Amino acid sequence: MLEAKLAEAGTLKKLLDSIKELVTDANFECNEEGLNLQAMDNSHVALVAVHLEAAGFKRYRCDRPMPLGVNLSSLTKVLKCAKDDDECTLKAADEADVLNLVYEAKNSDRIAEYDMKLMDIDSDTLGIPDTDYDAEIKMPSAEFARIVRDLSALGESVRIEVSKEGVRFASEGESANGSILLKKEGEIPPVKTDKERKAEKARARGEKPEEDEDEENDGDDEKPKEKKVKKEKVKKEKDADEDVEMDEDEKDEEEFKPNSDDEGEKSEPEEEDDEEEESGKKRKKKANGSSKPAKKAKTAKGKGKAKKEEENQPYFEFGMNSHVSLTFSLKYLVNFSKSTSLTNMVELRMSNEVPLLVDYDFGQGFVRYYLAPKIGDE
Amino acid sequence: MLEAKLAEAGTLKKLLDSIKELVTDANFECNEEGLNLQAMDNSHVALVAVHLEAAGFKRYRCDRPMPLGVNLSSLTKVLKCAKDDDECTLKAADEADVLNLVYEAKNSDRIAEYDMKLMDIDSDTLGIPDTDYDAEIKMPSAEFARIVRDLSALGESVRIEVSKEGVRFASEGESANGSILLKKEGEIPPVKTDKERKAEKARARGEKPEEDEDEENDGDDEKPKEKKVKKEKVKKEKDADEDVEMDEDEKDEEEFKPNSDDEGEKSEPEEEDDEEEESGKKRKKKANGSSKPAKKAKTAKGKGKAKKEEENQPYFEFGMNSHVSLTFSLKYLVNFSKSTSLTNMVELRMSNEVPLLVDYDFGQGFVRYYLAPKIGDE
DNA sequence: GCTGACCGGT
DNA sequence: ACCGGTCAGC
Numbered sequence: 001m002l003e004a005k006l007a008e009a010g011t012l013k014k015l016l017d018s019i020k021e022l023v024t025d026a027n028f029e030c031n032e033e034g035l036n037l038q039a040m041d042n043s044h045v046a047l048v049a050v051h052l053e054a055a056g057f058k059r060y061r062c063d064r065p066m067p068l069g070v071n072l073s074s075l076t077k078v079l080k081c082a083k084d085d086d087e088c089t090l091k092a093a094d095e096a097d098v099l100n101l102v103y104e105a106k107n108s109d110r111i112a113e114y115d116m117k118l119m120d121i122d123s124d125t126l127g128i129p130d131t132d133y134d135a136e137i138k139m140p141s142a143e144f145a146r147i148v149r150d151l152s153a154l155g156e157s158v159r160i161e162v163s164k165e166g167v168r169f170a171s172e173g174e175s176a177n178g179s180i181l182l183k184k185e186g187e188i189p190p191v192k193t194d195k196e197r198k199a200e201k202a203r204a205r206g207e208k209p210e211e212d213e214d215e216e217n218d219g220d221d222e223k224p225k226e227k228k229v230k231k232e233k234v235k236k237e238k239d240a241d242e243d244v245e246m247d248e249d250e251k252d253e254e255e256f257k258p259n260s261d262d263e264g265e266k267s268e269p270e271e272e273d274d275e276e277e278e279s280g281k282k283r284k285k286k287a288n289g290s291s292k293p294a295k296k297a298k299t300a301k302g303k304g305k306a307k308k309e310e311e312n313q314p315y316f317e318f319g320m321n322s323h324v325s326l327t328f329s330l331k332y333l334v335n336f337s338k339s340t341s342l343t344n345m346v347e348l349r350m351s352n353e354v355p356l357l358v359d360y361d362f363g364q365g366f367v368r369y370y371l372a373p374k375i376g377d378e
Numbered sequence: 379m380l381e382a383k384l385a386e387a388g389t390l391k392k393l394l395d396s397i398k399e400l401v402t403d404a405n406f407e408c409n410e411e412g413l414n415l416q417a418m419d420n421s422h423v424a425l426v427a428v429h430l431e432a433a434g435f436k437r438y439r440c441d442r443p444m445p446l447g448v449n450l451s452s453l454t455k456v457l458k459c460a461k462d463d464d465e466c467t468l469k470a471a472d473e474a475d476v477l478n479l480v481y482e483a484k485n486s487d488r489i490a491e492y493d494m495k496l497m498d499i500d501s502d503t504l505g506i507p508d509t510d511y512d513a514e515i516k517m518p519s520a521e522f523a524r525i526v527r528d529l530s531a532l533g534e535s536v537r538i539e540v541s542k543e544g545v546r547f548a549s550e551g552e553s554a555n556g557s558i559l560l561k562k563e564g565e566i567p568p569v570k571t572d573k574e575r576k577a578e579k580a581r582a583r584g585e586k587p588e589e590d591e592d593e594e595n596d597g598d599d600e601k602p603k604e605k606k607v608k609k610e611k612v613k614k615e616k617d618a619d620e621d622v623e624m625d626e627d628e629k630d631e632e633e634f635k636p637n638s639d640d641e642g643e644k645s646e647p648e649e650e651d652d653e654e655e656e657s658g659k660k661r662k663k664k665a666n667g668s669s670k671p672a673k674k675a676k677t678a679k680g681k682g683k684a685k686k687e688e689e690n691q692p693y694f695e696f697g698m699n700s701h702v703s704l705t706f707s708l709k710y711l712v713n714f715s716k717s718t719s720l721t722n723m724v725e726l727r728m729s730n731e732v733p734l735l736v737d738y739d740f741g742q743g744f745v746r747y748y749l750a751p752k753i754g755d756e
Numbered sequence: 757g758c759t760g761a762c763c764g765g766t
Numbered sequence: 767a768c769c770g771g772t773c774a775g776c
Contacts, residue, residue, distance in 0.1 A: 143488075150459035150490070166487070175452035176494040178459060183487035316487070399761075451760090 002030045002066065002092045005059040009103055010084030011342075011364060013076075018339040018360075018367060019048050020072040027067040027123040030092070034060070034365065038126060046332050047355075047370040049128055056364025058087065068092055068099055069121035075099075078114045092118070128370070133349035133357070135162035135324040136191045138317040139182065141346040141360065145337035147180050152330040154178050157374055160350065161325040164188060167318060171330065184318045191319035191349075201361070315345075324350050326373040333358070336369040380408045380444060380470045383437040387481060388462030389720075389742060391454075396717035396738075396745060397426050398450040405445040405501040408470075412438070412743065416504060424710050425733075425748040427506055434742025436465065446470055446477055447499035453477075456492045470496070506748070511727035511735070513540035513702040514569045517560065518692030519724040519738065523715035525558050530708040532556045535752055538728065539703040542566060545696060549708065562696045569697035569727075579739070692722050702728050704751040711736070714747040 006012060019037075026039040034053040041048060054060040078101055082088055086103040096118065103112040147169050151158050154173035161168045166184040171177065192200075336358045340346070343362040350356050358369040384390060397415075404417040404426075412431040419426060432438040456479055460466055464481040474496065481490040525547050529536050532551035539546045544566070548557040570578075714736045718724070721740040728734050736747040 153455045153458060154492075174495075175449065176456050176492050178456070178490065178492045180488065180490040183489065185487065 001061075001063055001094050001096075002068070002090065003059070003061045004030075004035070004054075004057045004091075005087060005089040006056075006364075007058045007087060008084060009079065009082035009086045009088035011362070012088060013079045013082065013084065014341045015050065015052075015339075015367060016072060016076045016079055018342060019050065020076050021338070022046065022048055022335055022369075023072060025069065025071050025119065025121050027069050027121050029065065029067050029123070030062045031065040032062050038123075038128070040126075041332075045329070045371070046336075047126065047128070049368045049370070050365065051368075052365035059089075063094075066092070066094065067121070067123060069119040070099065070116070071119060074116055078116050081112060081114060086112075128368075130194065131351070131354065132194075133191055133354070134321045134351040135349070136319040137162065137167050137182075137348045138315075138345060139348075140315070141337070141340040141342075141344055144346045144348070144358075145334075145340045148330055148333040148337055151178050151180070152334050156330060157327050158330050158333065159325060159327045160348070160356070161323075162188075162318070162320050162350065163323050163325075164320075182316060182318075184316070188318045188320045190321045324352055326350055326352060326356060328356055328371055328373055332369075332371050336371070339367050339369075342367060379439075379441055379472050379474075380446070380468065381437070381439045382408075382413065382432075382435045382469075383465060383467040384434075385436045385465060386462060387457065387460035387464045387466035389740070390466060391457045391460065391462065392719045393428065393430075393717075393745060394450060394454045394457055396720060397428065398454050399716070400424065400426055400713055400747075401450055403447065403449050403497065403499050405447050405499050407443065407445050407501070408440045409443040410440050416501075416506070418504075419710075423707070423750070424714075425504065425506070427746045427748070428743065430743035437467075441472070444470070444472065445499070445501055447497040447501075448477065448494070449497060452494055456494050459490060459492060464490075506746075508572065509729070509732070510572075511569055511732070512699045512729040513545075513727070514697040515540065515545050515560070515726045516693075516695040516723060517726075518694075519715070519718040519720075519722055521692070522724045522726070522736075523712075523718045526708055526711040526715055529556050529558070530712050534708060535705050536708050536711065537703060537705045538726070538734070539701075540566075540696070540698050540728065541701050541703075542698075560694060560696075562694075566696045566698045568699045702730055704728055704730065704734060706734055706749055706751055710747075710749050714749070717745050717747075720745060 022041040023039045024042060026037050029036045029038075032054065034051060034056070036052075037048070037050040039048055040046070054062070079088075082101075082103040083105065086105050089100075089102040089104070091100040091102070092098070098115045099118055101114045101116065103114075104110070148158065151169060151171040154176050155171040155178075158169050158171045161170070165181065166188070167182045168179060169182075170179040337346075339360040342360050345361070347359040347361065348356060349359065353373065353375075355370040355372045358371070360367045400419040401417045402420060404415050407414045407416075410432065412429060412434070414430075415426070415428040417426055418424070432440075457466075460479075460481040461483065464483055467480040467482075469478040469480070470476070476493045477496055479492045479494065481492075482488075526536065529547060529549035532554050533549040533556075534551075536547050536549045539548070543559065544562040545560045546557060547560075549555065715724075717738040720738050723739070725737040725739070726734060727737065731751065731753075733748040733750045736749070738745045
């Protein structure tokens, strides 16, 4: 059975609001690490992956993995009955066909309880491989929303180009063309390694970065990535690393491949997904450990953290291993940007010919969108 | 070529919002003095005239006059991509078929650039003569907007009547009639002369009225208008005055005549344009003199300036030379009042049988609407 | 049938 | 104040 108590129902409300237009029905996969939802959008063009980590709940218990087939508009309706600051407890018995939601107003005797019918949904749970990207942009989510909204008034598509000058969003329309350049002062560093990403997250979460230094010691600034930095790193790790868990994450990753070179990075998943997405079991520890320094560091990172400062202070941060230029449907990006209310930062990760990852990482989990680039002049 | 940098894109956005419903395509005529747009509304009933003076730009350069044929809804779209406080630079090459707009966020590395297609538009640039009116009402723009909106709920037309009791807006509808009276305390002075208008503008702009007196001396108020009040005052001044600049504004006034007695007022324009638009050289000083007491007083004005105080403090101000009563379509007036966001004051100028002038004068230019009165019971 | 304007709700 | 939905006009 599942019993998960969220401190603020508002979190769930915002989450549902941001994806309900894209997906109408989906399974919430519950396991000891948290809740996960993965689904193609209704027109099967984009993929949405949501994760709420167990640690983000005030109380979390899930005896064994179970899927909860939810109609998102029903859930949205039921959630509207909660105030944003109500505590919200989700409960489902093992073979239940209903999800029980209890809202407890803070400092009050009001308790509302709802039972929402569940449904059976074929979940072709697509594996989403952890891939390395050639470019990444971390920026204020409101800024991203603004850019795609502006450009969507002009045309259907946007070309996102990461080059030495910075990041350019360009769109062509019948009556006007638009181009927005986010200039990067100074050199654009290579993209961060998964490890670095983890460390930052841990820091953002308030964990002690005991080993900041050691990263560097390890020669974290390393040698740089020729191309896809990450991969390289991957390889290395792979060699020296424990490949043990690679299978865990790998199993179903064939469906939606953000990147064609996933074979190599199996080992990585541990870091990235560890914490938030799937297995998380053992991985977790290491992941947290922003500390596992040496090995990871060597490949490519070197920069990110410096500007990391406040997770709450919007800022820009770019990483680039090679020039990237991709074209996407603005309609989807505009839709993705509904997640802006979840967190004030968004991260875009891209490699040529590979689906774009738009990542909204909020404290207790994330919403990630994958969107394949347009090819040619479609 | 044209290159004009506006400190706040918001100014242009508001301007476009206020006229785009009335006019869909129009030429922005650029010359060294600024940008001008003149167009009949789509149903050819009203005339809109917009002016943005060169001095209102942070930087302004226009090598030689050129028309920019703009589709206003395209421009509106493109402007929506600017934040109100972005700096906005308009650029067009000499024979360009695109207008380039660059938005620079203050304090940021974000630069957005748009190219909007231009079109060829037959511009029958109508001359708008500077005319004298028998009545003028300066009032808070929000008040005007409220009045026409309220009355438009009752009927199609409004009769605007300026008499000794003040200004009355009256409308008759099927189920109700409405009448709003703006009472004038004390005598209603004659309308202001152009010169006085100029002076006020200069003052509002913060120019020093060093020469209050001297105005009177030079008889700067020129000779103008024989007819309406202005004339009166005019006459007096006329004698003593220089007629030098009279020609400047007159040139093309045949097309749309708000007033039939334009012949006489040639000299006035100077003041108006002097300071902000064109020459500004000498006129300026005299204009400023809010103090020019003696002479002016005699003819007709004598009042206006007193309440002039803050350009930002809404107030009422009436001027009347003779009783005026005109009927207008409320639909248009409601539409005109979209310009309320540009400035908190609006000025109505009227003479019997002549198109009403609704003038929204904001710091960096103006939007003026001309609407012919309804005749008989149409 | 499509685009634009107006009104109401969040 | 902004966005979405509905209604009217072209």
